[in-house]
Amino acid sequence: MATKLVNFLGKGVPQGARSPFFKNRGWINGQWVEAKEKRYFPVTNPANTELITEVPDMQREDVLEAIESSYAAQKLWRRQTAKSRALLLRQWYELMNKHKSEIAKMITIEQGKPYTESLNEVNYGMSFIDWFSEEGKRLYGDVLPSPQENKRMFLMKEPVGVAALITPWNFPLAMITRKAGAALAAGCSIIIKPSEETPLTALAIAQLSHEAGIPPGVINVLTCSRDSVHEVSDVLLDDERISKISFTGSTAIGKRLIAGSANTVKKLSLELGGNAPFIVFDTADVDVAVKGAIAGKFRNAGQTCVSPNRLLVQSKIYNEFVDKLTQAVSNLKVGDGLNDGIDQGPLINAGAIDKVERHVNDAVDQGGEVLVGGTRMTSLPGTFYNPSVLINVNNEMLITREETFGPIAPIIKFDTEDEAVSIANNTQFGLIGYFYSRDIDQIWRVSDALETGMVGINEALLSNEVGAFGGKKQSGFGREGSKYGINEYINIKYVCMGNLKT
Numbered sequence: 001m002a003t004k005l006v007n008f009l010g011k012g013v014p015q016g017a018r019s020p021f022f023k024n025r026g027w028i029n030g031q032w033v034e035a036k037e038k039r040y041f042p043v044t045n046p047a048n049t050e051l052i053t054e055v056p057d058m059q060r061e062d063v064l065e066a067i068e069s070s071y072a073a074q075k076l077w078r079r080q081t082a083k084s085r086a087l088l089l090r091q092w093y094e095l096m097n098k099h100k101s102e103i104a105k106m107i108t109i110e111q112g113k114p115y116t117e118s119l120n121e122v123n124y125g126m127s128f129i130d131w132f133s134e135e136g137k138r139l140y141g142d143v144l145p146s147p148q149e150n151k152r153m154f155l156m157k158e159p160v161g162v163a164a165l166i167t168p169w170n171f172p173l174a175m176i177t178r179k180a181g182a183a184l185a186a187g188c189s190i191i192i193k194p195s196e197e198t199p200l201t202a203l204a205i206a207q208l209s210h211e212a213g214i215p216p217g218v219i220n221v222l223t224c225s226r227d228s229v230h231e232v233s234d235v236l237l238d239d240e241r242i243s244k245i246s247f248t249g250s251t252a253i254g255k256r257l258i259a260g261s262a263n264t265v266k267k268l269s270l271e272l273g274g275n276a277p278f279i280v281f282d283t284a285d286v287d288v289a290v291k292g293a294i295a296g297k298f299r300n301a302g303q304t305c306v307s308p309n310r311l312l313v314q315s316k317i318y319n320e321f322v323d324k325l326t327q328a329v330s331n332l333k334v335g336d337g338l339n340d341g342i343d344q345g346p347l348i349n350a351g352a353i354d355k356v357e358r359h360v361n362d363a364v365d366q367g368g369e370v371l372v373g374g375t376r377m378t379s380l381p382g383t384f385y386n387p388s389v390l391i392n393v394n395n396e397m398l399i400t401r402e403e404t405f406g407p408i409a410p411i412i413k414f415d416t417e418d419e420a421v422s423i424a425n426n427t428q429f430g431l432i433g434y435f436y437s438r439d440i441d442q443i444w445r446v447s448d449a450l451e452t453g454m455v456g457i458n459e460a461l462l463s464n465e466v467g468a469f470g471g472k473k474q475s476g477f478g479r480e481g482s483k484y485g486i487n488e489y490i491n492i493k494y495v496c497m498g499n500l501k502t
């Protein structure tokens with residue numbers, strides 16, 4: 001597989017996982033560049049923990065070069081017509097579509113999710129480029145009715161400038177394109193800082209953007225190791241030429257970026273962690289709820305910010321739901337995502353397994369009971385954890401207070417609607433809440449009461465380019481996708497023309 005990866009990025013350059021080809025694979029100003037200090041970091045395949053390749057570990061001087069290039073490119077990019085930017089974005093979309101299967105394989109190799117899920121991610125990720133290529137053409141300003149006769153007043157929309165996009169590893173493509181589509185359509189240039197776990201997908205789509213005709217410097221990619229990321233982000237935060245930081249990742253790093261951007265007063269969008277409640281009321285269709293729990297919880301091995309983190313099940317249907325869910329979870333097939341018929345791949349790294357284990361052990365120590373799973377999988381070489389169901393869980397355990405980011409369904413039993421809503425809202429996070437009910441009054445009551453930015457009613461898969469993705473509380477602020485996503489990359493300029501002889 002590594003061979004294909006090399007072929008895709010390098011079109012026939014030297015073969016082999018340790019190919020020197022990758023050593024100059026940072027992407028700045030429309031070309032491959034080496035890290036100035038010639039430092040590199042490893043990228044591994046979580047399905048077998050083998051090295052895929054090494055990529056440049058960029059430092060301060062590389063960041064400054066990227067900023068300079070982005071700053072210069074943005075001045076020209078913003079002057080292109082919205083239609084011309086739209087055509088280039090469309091061309092980028094078409095190239096991603098053409099290379100869909102290679103990109104999906106690359107996602108599976110560096111991130112671990114099953115190939116079919118990777119393909120879904122590519123379709124999902126590309127949809128933002130398509131969507132925002134259209135939205136950019138309709139970025140209308142306003143003509144205001146002036147309160148004085150001799151004035152004419154306008155609200156103009158301007159791109160914010162250079163945007164730094166810092167993204168996580170769980171969706172190596174879509175978390176980039178959800179930002180990039182909006183930023184580029186608005187007339188911003190972008191510096192992508194992908195996760196150190198999954199830099200290859202970012203590099204691949206940067207190359208495709210070049211082939212699509214997007215000018216050099218409009219899209220730059222900085223790769224760096226976890227050890228270097230503080231320094232890299234400090235340079236981005238301190239530089240006046242960066243006007244915007246759009247971050248998707250953990251709440252802890254999000255808070256650091258809020259503090260770090262104060263000095264240069266940058267515009268921020270933050271898509272942070274979640275702790276989603278998934279409530280199944282007595283009024284629910286239990287089969288639909290079980291299907292939703294499997295789709296939402298075990299997608300990406302539970303490593304999704306919108307994964308249900310706490311399953312709350314009402315007493316009358318509790319036994320039926322638990323039995324059916326346990327059966328469905330027992331049937332999930334775990335393995336290398338490149339193999340056929342796999343439902344769940346590995347977790348991203350050993351640290352992720354340790355966290356899941358810590359949460360499960362803490363729950364069991366406090367009276368939780370494992371119905372299925374509850375152990376790491378030792379029969380495979382990679383970082384796999386068995387899909388699991390836990391009962392006798394309460395809202396005080398680590399597994400329900402923190403984002404577990406793993407394939408565990410912890411179930412809390414409740415008696416009344418008020419009790420469920422109160423447990424659901426008892427968290428500092430507010431990304432998404434799900435509930436299953438066929439009682440129309442209850443549906444409106446509960447969707448009003450949940451303190452989250454998104455609500456899934458009898459549905460666990462909400463994400464697409466048309467919806468407005470985003471949270472509240474410590475899950476962040478700002479929206480991605482929808483007609484609102486582009487506003488995150490826009491400044492409004494109020495223009496007033498006066499002293500007119502009317």
Ligand SMILES: NC(=O)c1ccc[n+]([C@@H]2O[C@H](COP(=O)([O-])OP(=O)(O)OC[C@H]3O[C@@H](n4cnc5c(N)ncnc54)[C@H](O)[C@@H]3O)[C@@H](O)[C@H]2O)c1
Nearest residue numbers: 167168169194195229230233249250253271272273274305
């Ligand atoms: N709300 C959403 O839309 C959404 C989507 C996906 C993931 N997430 C969240 O992301 C987390 C998992 O992803 P992760 O482990 O990659 O998160 P993370 O916060 O560790 O890393 C995210 C990105 O920030 C970078 N980073 C790390 N330290 C930094 C620093 N000091 N300054 C600047 N950047 C830094 C990382 O290199 C990576 O690119 C989970 O909490 C998940 O809920 C949220």
Ligand SMILES: O=CCCC(=O)O
Nearest residue numbers: 170303304305306463
């Ligand atoms: O992990 C967070 C993003 C998941 C999604 O976009 O559905």
